[in-house]
Amino acid sequence: MQQPHESPGTGAAPGRNGGAARVLVVDDDPTVAEVVSGYLDRAGYTVDRAGDGPEALARAAARWPDLVVLDLMLPGMDGLEVCRRIRGHGPVPVIMLTARGDEDDRILGLEVGADDYVTKPFSPRELVLRVESVLRRTRPATEARSLHAAGLAVDPAARRATRNGEELALTIREFDLLAFFLRHPGRAYAREELMREVWGWDFGDLSTVTVHVRRLRGKVEDDPARPRLIQTVWGVGYRFDSEPGGEAV
Template sequence: MQQQPYERPGIPAARQGARVLVVDDDPTVAEVVAGYLDRAGHVVDRADDGPTALTRAAAHRPDLVVLDLMLPGMDGLEVCRRLRGRGPVPVIMLTARGDEDDRILGLEVGADDYVTKPFSPRELVLRVESVLRRARPAAVSRPLGAAGLTLDPAARNAAKNGTELALTLREFDLLAFFLRHPGRAYSREELMREVWGWDFGDLSTVTVHVRRLRGKVEDDPARPRLIQTVWGVGYRFDPTATGGEED
């Protein structure tokens, strides 16, 4: 069930924001991020380590978590795993490292987006609002289905041959996009724009999410049949195909 926005006294309902949990052991970063999110109309909880973050999230389920990768004791990857184990919650990972492996690890454990430090707080707010916007149920949207897959955009649930799929926010949106546009090849740039809502970004994000989605919808992810790689172009969803190759 979709959580309702936390009501803030004195702010009209139409402008009520979401509850965002900011997890960072750097008090300066946490304060700046919390300040920008607060001014954008969101209600902000803060934690400076993993166990505290999990306790806060259990007490007041957040609509989104901004999570630092490098935390003392329990790192951000483990916090993300445990949060995702409790149920779907959008996560934006913060990392001070520029190493691609760290970014991919964050996406692999279920983060919906990441921002590399140092970052623009305004850009982070835009990314938060983009992820939140896509997490909300569609106002009017018909159920989708093909090749044993069913997806209900309004209820935000999906299944394969009647068995519910555990999809992250981005995996869900990516599958919905493919189901709406079967048979056409899309570049990673187009998928970034259409699914993530960004005209720029690290295209490895798309690659990782396609790989994760294949692992959940394909009978044999090593030989994907539904989500095919179109060499030199990108990816194509083909519910009628009989075989494919991994990128």
């Protein structure tokens, strides 16, 4: 793991109750867990640690975290199963750590609901910045104006989205992407633009955008295999097409 000399940022995002956010670090490598926990602690977070899946589930049940940093490769119960079980008890942002270089493994983490991933070896400072970014996006938005289009409704302040009146189970990334599309109907955006404009990333794997678009289509399209709302613009990226007379307002 890279360990830069500069200190991590000091603008730690607050937790759901306004105090220091609680981050659960789950990694069976004591060195990785210690370094990551140290950087997060110095950045102002309250940190819990677990070395395997069962311990992670027990710690999460005892003190529900504001975010989980979760290693994919854990003994006994892998990170994917831990993610599924934690998410089964309630919504919580998850950043997946993986030592594998295979894109399929990273995509699989996103498919089970991870909000972000970092590939080992990584800079602990970068991880802290990712944690800050994810947590800030979980806070209620100051914008109260709701968005409506094509049977979809998004309430940014409540972080709530519905389709034809039924609530959608969206991850943080999916919610932000849907809200962005509803704010900007009819315009094509490159994946690089979506990474920057929606999530504030100036770097990262573009396949992340592809996965989130695919997951979002599965929740808002009548037929995800033949998307009508989130259109692929070949050679460019994606465009949200609202129904005739149903432009976002």
